[in-house]
Amino acid sequence: MFRLRKTILVGLILLLAGSVAVALANPEQRALRSYNARLEALKAELKVVKNSKVDAMQMLDESDRETVKSVEEFLQTYETPQTYRYETMRDLAILVLSTEPVVNYLSMAVRTALPAPKEELAPPKAAVQPPPPPVAPPASAPIPSFKIGEDEGC
Amino acid sequence: MGPLDKLGLIPEWYGMEIAVLAGFFFGLALERAGFADPRKLVNIFYLRDFAVLRVMFTAIVTCAVGLGVLWAAGLYRMELIYILPTKLTAQIIGGFIIGVGFVVGGYCPTTSVVAAVTGRLDAVVFLLGMCLGVVGFFVPFRLWSGLYEGVQGQILVPEVLGLSWGVTLLLIVVMAACMFMVAAWVEKKINKEDVFAQASG
Numbered sequence: 001m002f003r004l005r006k007t008i009l010v011g012l013i014l015l016l017a018g019s020v021a022v023a024l025a026n027p028e029q030r031a032l033r034s035y036n037a038r039l040e041a042l043k044a045e046l047k048v049v050k051n052s053k054v055d056a057m058q059m060l061d062e063s064d065r066e067t068v069k070s071v072e073e074f075l076q077t078y079e080t081p082q083t084y085r086y087e088t089m090r091d092l093a094i095l096v097l098s099t100e101p102v103v104n105y106l107s108m109a110v111r112t113a114l115p116a117p118k119e120e121l122a123p124p125k126a127a128v129q130p131p132p133p134p135v136a137p138p139a140s141a142p143i144p145s146f147k148i149g150e151d152e153g154c
Numbered sequence: 155m156g157p158l159d160k161l162g163l164i165p166e167w168y169g170m171e172i173a174v175l176a177g178f179f180f181g182l183a184l185e186r187a188g189f190a191d192p193r194k195l196v197n198i199f200y201l202r203d204f205a206v207l208r209v210m211f212t213a214i215v216t217c218a219v220g221l222g223v224l225w226a227a228g229l230y231r232m233e234l235i236y237i238l239p240t241k242l243t244a245q246i247i248g249g250f251i252i253g254v255g256f257v258v259g260g261y262c263p264t265t266s267v268v269a270a271v272t273g274r275l276d277a278v279v280f281l282l283g284m285c286l287g288v289v290g291f292f293v294p295f296r297l298w299s300g301l302y303e304g305v306q307g308q309i310l311v312p313e314v315l316g317l318s319w320g321v322t323l324l325l326i327v328v329m330a331a332c333m334f335m336v337a338a339w340v341e342k343k344i345n346k347e348d349v350f351a352q353a354s355g
Contacts, residue, residue, distance in 0.1 A: 018223045
């Protein structure tokens with residue numbers, strides 16, 4: 001007959017309780033839902049940017065423009081994964097976390113830079129029109145805080 | 155929300171500092187558990203003392219369940235941690251070689267560092283041998299680079315079994331508990347036989 005020490009028994013119970021809690025919480029499905037929601041939000045923001053008269057893409061540098069284009073292409077063919085696979089989710093996480101700051105910046109720029117209607121812009125009987133004030137982009141440029149490298153590990 | 159350094163919540167170099175601190179305490183725990191003594195370490199190969207198995211497996215299970223709980227609580231993102239890609243052939247051959255090195259030299263790489271810090275000369279020799287082994291592996295790498303072709307990506311137990319992560323964790327905890335019971339039974343049996351052999355010898 002095996003004798004269990006009290007500490008070992010407590011540890012075993014904690015480990016069992018922890019794994020049961022993980023099984024009940026089902027974090028995989030939650031992660032799937034969370035990334036889907038964030039991708040939908042990205043889609044909506046990109047739609048706003050596309051439909052706007054302001055060419056906000058010009059505010060971005062070449063690499064950020066490429067990022068946004070690749071996300072647009074990805075979103076056109078994207079199908080919600082049914083199960084949580086580490087590699088798929090990792091790719092999805094990298095895509096979402098690296099794109100969100102750029103798209104949010106674009107969306108904010110579009111919202112703050114919308115030109116007023118023409119009637120309001122034209123001052124009455126002015127001989128020389130002063131140039132319209134330049135539209136200032138949002139103060140902070142997108143700086144993705146997310147960093148990930150492929151050369152890590154032990 | 156973690157991993158903290160991946161999400162930019164702490165600087166990347168700070169993660170390295172935490173790793174150094176964690177490494178220090180890991181080494182201290184190994185030394186306190188008696189793992190700087192090669193006799194205790196190799197006893198697992200003679201089925202006399204399964205302390206290595208118990209300590210290492212407990213650490214693995216605790217870490218796995220801990221990460222799972224943090225993930226379930228929304229404090230951690232499992233997909234952002236780095237998992238080594240599976241290279242089955244290379245890992246099987248490497249595992250065999252490290253096992254032979256362990257039983258012959260009396261240490262694994264980590265415990266050899268711990269033992270060297272306590273001043274054991276044999277551990278220092280083992281460490282030097284390990285460094286030579288690294289060079290001996292690296293310099294003619296082209297000879298066995300074929301083993302690393304066709305990397306199979308990250309093959310994970312829940313994905314292979316088609317189970318959820320929680321159920322997999324539960325199975326691993328139950329498996330660990332069963333292994334510990336079997337190890338305790340084997341230890342008792344072998345050590346009893348040793349006592350009889352010594353008494354009759």
